[in-house]
Each structure stands twice: as C-alpha cells, then as structure tokens.
Amino acid sequence: MSAPTEYSAPLSSSASLATASLVSNGPILLATDLSARCDRALDRAVVLAKARGVPLIALHVLESAPATASPAAPSWRRLSEDHRELARYRLGLDLDDPELAVEIHVESGDAADRIVELATRHGCSLIVTGIARDESLGKLLLGSTVKKLVRHVAVPVLVVKNRPHGGYRDAVVATDFSPESRHALQVAAALFPSTSLLLFHAYDTPFGMRRLAEGLGDDAQRDAQLEMDEFLAATPDLPAGVPARTLVQDGEPETLLSDYVFAQRCEMVVAGTRRIKGIMGAMVGSVAERLLEALPCDVLLVRGADPDSK
Known part of the structure; x- marks a missing residue:
C-alpha cells in the first residue's frame, strides 16, 4: 500500500470563510x-x-x-x-x-x-x-x-454506523476528480473544520496493461498523483492544511477504500453524489451507494451543487 502524501494548501485569508459559507448554520x-x-x-x-x-x-x-x-x-x-x-x-x-x-x-x-x-x-x-x-x-x-x-x-446526509467518541478525528474524502467530489471536499471542510481530511483516489490500470512494460505501474502512479495535484490546485476556497494528506492507489475503488478504512480505523468517509436529470430522474451514484453497504464507518453523502444555484 502506497503511503499518503502530505499536502499543504496555499494560504488564503478568506478561504476558511468562503468554505464555511458552503453550508448553512441551520439546525x-x-x-x-x-x-x-x-x-x-x-x-x-x-x-x-x-x-x-x-x-x-x-x-x-x-x-x-x-x-x-x-x-x-x-x-x-x-x-x-x-x-x-x-x-x-x-x-x-x-x-x-x-x-x-x-x-x-x-x-x-x-x-x-x-x-x-x-x-x-x-x-x-x-x-x-x-x-x-x-x-x-x-x-x-x-x-x-x-x-x-x-x-x-x-x-448533506450523514449515515451513522458507529458509536461516537467525541468529534471526528479523521475522515477520508473519496474523489474521482469530478465536480461532485470537489463539492463534497469543500462541504466536508466546512462541516468538520477540526477533522483531519485525507483525499483518496483509486485509479484502475487497464486489464492486461499492468506489467506490459517495465515501470508502467510507476508511470500510472505518477499520472494519478499529478491529476490529484491539478484537481486540488483547481479547487477554490480550501482552508490551509485541507486536505492534510492525499493518497492515490491502483485498483477497485470500493475494495481499496474499505481496506484502508478498516486498516486505519477511519471514522468517516465522505462521498459526492450525482443528480441525474431527465427520464432517469435523480439517483445516488452507484459507487456511493455501494460504499454505504461496504464501509464499516460512518458515511457522509454530499449531493453535487446544482448549476442554477451558483
């Protein structure tokens, strides 16, 4: 298992306030x-x-x-x-x-x-x-x-599975670099300012290509980490130090995330969900839905921001 990468967000005097405004102070x-x-x-x-x-x-x-x-x-x-x-x-x-x-x-x-x-x-x-x-x-x-x-x-909807022992000390934010997962990261930072957030991404090297050439796995890892860095650079209004760490791994998202959460005893996973319009109506993304069943920890589901609400 690759080790998480420490991440330092650029300092911004208005970032914390801007992020906090993503969630209301309602009950x-x-x-x-x-x-x-x-x-x-x-x-x-x-x-x-x-x-x-x-x-x-x-x-x-x-x-x-x-x-x-x-x-x-x-x-x-x-x-x-x-x-x-x-x-x-x-x-x-x-x-x-x-x-x-x-x-x-x-x-x-x-x-x-x-x-x-x-x-x-x-x-x-x-x-x-x-x-x-x-x-x-x-x-x-x-x-x-x-x-x-x-x-x-x-x-946001928080599905609780475990007994609380104070506030959340740490949480994993799952990302596929989509706008929905960006919004989920921003909302998690606003709702849980004292929680250490790890941004997690699983990439899947095409079947049969994993060992086709020497170093291909390393190249895929570097590409995924570069995409992670670009995703964070393009995410506005994150407070300094959010996320605290990043982690990219090769494999199936639900399995890798479940294994990581279990091994590290993580308390919460944050996942963005899509709202699909048209004949299909709206639905929780299939990955987020499977995470609800598979993960041993609490799960926060954050629906993507509506375009007309911005």
Missing part, C-alpha cells in the same frame, strides 16, 4: 426509527449540534400500518395517539440535555418525504440518520430512504 435534523442502532445516530447528532452550536430537530415518522394488522394488537404497535405520544416521550428522555436546544417532531407518512419537508422548512445544515429497522416503531430503510433524500434535498 441539524436527526431522523430516527427509535431502534437501538439508531441510538448511535442520536448520539452523533447531539455531539455535532453541540459542536456547531445549532439546534437539534428530532424526527420520527409513523408509517402506515399494514392492512393485515390485528385490531387486537397492543396500542403501542398501532398508529394511534398512544403510539405518537410514546415516540415523543422516548425522544424527550433521550434528548433531555440543558445544553441543547431540541425540537421534537412525530409525524405520519413516508419517511423520506417527511424528512425532506422538515429539512427544507427549517433550513437544516445536515441530516443525520442510522441504518436500523424496527417494525414496531416504523422503519427507516437505508437504501431507498437515503437515495430519496439525496434526490430531493441538497442537504
């Missing part, structure tokens, strides 16, 4: 299904809200009951006012913190739709959610819900 939205695994997302959302000094909005969505639901089922398993009050009571206990401004919402309907509406209405700066499911208290499906969120709202 953080926690979307939870109240399962045990989503407790990790709740804990992370609290840590982030305190660190950023912003309010925390907690949302639980009651989804429609199955048509076959037994009328004899306990009230807490039915979509009723009792169920709604139980959810509100549990969130109130979990978020009882005098140092935190909290607003609790318990709503009915489609989880992704309610999250998008609330995040838009309150101008949220970040959506935090987990990966668990709980049939008795609604469910938040990782795949379909997250894809729908990225499709319909430009707010």
Whole structure:
C-alpha cells in the first residue's frame, strides 16, 4: 500500500470563510426509527449540534400500518395517539440535555418525504440518520430512504454506523476528480473544520496493461498523483492544511477504500453524489451507494451543487 502524501494548501485569508459559507448554520435534523442502532445516530447528532452550536430537530415518522394488522394488537404497535405520544416521550428522555436546544417532531407518512419537508422548512445544515429497522416503531430503510433524500434535498446526509467518541478525528474524502467530489471536499471542510481530511483516489490500470512494460505501474502512479495535484490546485476556497494528506492507489475503488478504512480505523468517509436529470430522474451514484453497504464507518453523502444555484 502506497503511503499518503502530505499536502499543504496555499494560504488564503478568506478561504476558511468562503468554505464555511458552503453550508448553512441551520439546525441539524436527526431522523430516527427509535431502534437501538439508531441510538448511535442520536448520539452523533447531539455531539455535532453541540459542536456547531445549532439546534437539534428530532424526527420520527409513523408509517402506515399494514392492512393485515390485528385490531387486537397492543396500542403501542398501532398508529394511534398512544403510539405518537410514546415516540415523543422516548425522544424527550433521550434528548433531555440543558445544553441543547431540541425540537421534537412525530409525524405520519413516508419517511423520506417527511424528512425532506422538515429539512427544507427549517433550513437544516445536515441530516443525520442510522441504518436500523424496527417494525414496531416504523422503519427507516437505508437504501431507498437515503437515495430519496439525496434526490430531493441538497442537504448533506450523514449515515451513522458507529458509536461516537467525541468529534471526528479523521475522515477520508473519496474523489474521482469530478465536480461532485470537489463539492463534497469543500462541504466536508466546512462541516468538520477540526477533522483531519485525507483525499483518496483509486485509479484502475487497464486489464492486461499492468506489467506490459517495465515501470508502467510507476508511470500510472505518477499520472494519478499529478491529476490529484491539478484537481486540488483547481479547487477554490480550501482552508490551509485541507486536505492534510492525499493518497492515490491502483485498483477497485470500493475494495481499496474499505481496506484502508478498516486498516486505519477511519471514522468517516465522505462521498459526492450525482443528480441525474431527465427520464432517469435523480439517483445516488452507484459507487456511493455501494460504499454505504461496504464501509464499516460512518458515511457522509454530499449531493453535487446544482448549476442554477451558483
């Protein structure tokens, strides 16, 4: 495995302010299904809200009951006012913190739709959610819900898998040198100014060409590193020292990134996503979608900036 390259960004007195302006100072939205695994997302959302000094909005969505639901089922398993009050009571206990401004919402309907509406209405700066499911208290499906969120709202989505132990110390920003990955790097720098960021790129030498000629691998490595340097030189408004390091490797992106994250015990990976217009609608890029499933760490998905929003 090649060693990361130290990177020193050019000094700029306005870079930190310009980067910070990429994200709002709006509240953080926690979307939870109240399962045990989503407790990790709740804990992370609290840590982030305190660190950023912003309010925390907690949302639980009651989804429609199955048509076959037994009328004899306990009230807490039915979509009723009792169920709604139980959810509100549990969130109130979990978020009882005098140092935190909290607003609790318990709503009915489609989880992704309610999250998008609330995040838009309150101008949220970040959506935090987990990966668990709980049939008795609604469910938040990782795949379909997250894809729908990225499709319909430009707010970054943080999918939490691990229990937090303070703020993120380090994170890996995956890049393919696209505008979306550039925007993801800028947003990560703004959201996590105290986190050491490694910019990671995996390149794939064409099959059968790897050892065709002596030194071909070295040439590919140098070309990839040069492209990395050019990408950073063309990325405006990065604070000094961001990213702290860069790393280019030859191979399949998801495998290399997963191996690196596991070996280095990285806490978060940041990935940009594309918004595709036209008949295909909008979707999370296939690589980012696979990363959600493969990575053992938290994943921040950042949708590319809309051209008409610049």
